[in-house]
Amino acid sequence: MTSAKVLDDKLDWARDGADWPNRDASRFVEAGGVRWHVQVAGSGPALLLIHGTGASTHSFAGLFPLLAERFTVVSPDLPGHAFSSTPPPAEICLPCMAAQLGALLRTLELDPEIGVGHSAGAAVLVQMALDRLIQPRLIISLSGALLPLRGFAGKWMSPAAKFFARNSFLPKFFARGARKDPKGVQRLAASTGSTLTDRDIAFYRTLIASPGHLAASLNMMANWDLEPLARDLPELAPELLLVAFGNDKTVPPAEAERTLALAPRAHMKCVGGFGHLAHEEDPAYVAELIFEAAGQQG
Numbered sequence: 001m002t003s004a005k006v007l008d009d010k011l012d013w014a015r016d017g018a019d020w021p022n023r024d025a026s027r028f029v030e031a032g033g034v035r036w037h038v039q040v041a042g043s044g045p046a047l048l049l050i051h052g053t054g055a056s057t058h059s060f061a062g063l064f065p066l067l068a069e070r071f072t073v074v075s076p077d078l079p080g081h082a083f084s085s086t087p088p089p090a091e092i093c094l095p096c097m098a099a100q101l102g103a104l105l106r107t108l109e110l111d112p113e114i115g116v117g118h119s120a121g122a123a124v125l126v127q128m129a130l131d132r133l134i135q136p137r138l139i140i141s142l143s144g145a146l147l148p149l150r151g152f153a154g155k156w157m158s159p160a161a162k163f164f165a166r167n168s169f170l171p172k173f174f175a176r177g178a179r180k181d182p183k184g185v186q187r188l189a190a191s192t193g194s195t196l197t198d199r200d201i202a203f204y205r206t207l208i209a210s211p212g213h214l215a216a217s218l219n220m221m222a223n224w225d226l227e228p229l230a231r232d233l234p235e236l237a238p239e240l241l242l243v244a245f246g247n248d249k250t251v252p253p254a255e256a257e258r259t260l261a262l263a264p265r266a267h268m269k270c271v272g273g274f275g276h277l278a279h280e281e282d283p284a285y286v287a288e289l290i291f292e293a294a295g296q297q298g
Helices: 003-008 063-067 094-108 120-130 151-166 169-180 182-190 198-208 211-223 227-235 253-260 283-294
Strands: 026-031 034-042 046-050 072-076 114-118 138-142 239-245 266-271
Touching (some): 026 094, 120 227, 198 211, 253 266
16 A cells, blocks of 8 residues: 555544534635635634644634634644645645645635644744735744754654655554554643543544544654744744743743744743643633733633
């Protein structure tokens, strides 16, 4: 079986999306060479909400409807993730995703005033702003992974991800493991420093048990190059709020401090008590944080 075949081994909306969070807001849109699963709801200024590597719109299950009370919220599955179609492996990269999302926004005729991105999703928003694909007044980075990893992880993550993604049987092997070992996904979530509900864990299991989703996530990691973004950060026009969480084991607060030193319009807020998936642990708290930053308090 070829890698392309594995990449096509995707979730099915009718089967796997029957109880998807905020399903009533879901639609499928063709743009930029991708058939997007995107959720749109609310009214008011447009807010673009982007998940991180290996996640999907499900991770904003609680946050999305809260933000939709004051914004027109647009939240897509990134290319290759969950229910969005998968581009060729070489096109699952940071500037490619930025361009693809730009095409989606043009098709939807939406110009976001605010961008909120989690982890790698924050890097996608910053890249879009640097490429003038969006012109928000504010980008909010939740545990944003905006700079190249340091040390052993930085040196070996991309080659390892390339190996796993390009060997077609490995995504199927890992996906089979997720189906057979429910607690494995729970351990993976716990390793981020966050505590999730059983329902949250079940959605991650659905994703990881999909070889297509898993292969796309691995290709994203394999192609991820943050050196140009780090170089261009001083030119970022929008205000950048770096929200770090004290118990984050994936992107610790020190990473936000590194970014702060490079982006003149950045400022930082560190919150204790949450891990990498704070927006899933306490969506109401994170929503209030976003409203305050955006000047949208009740």
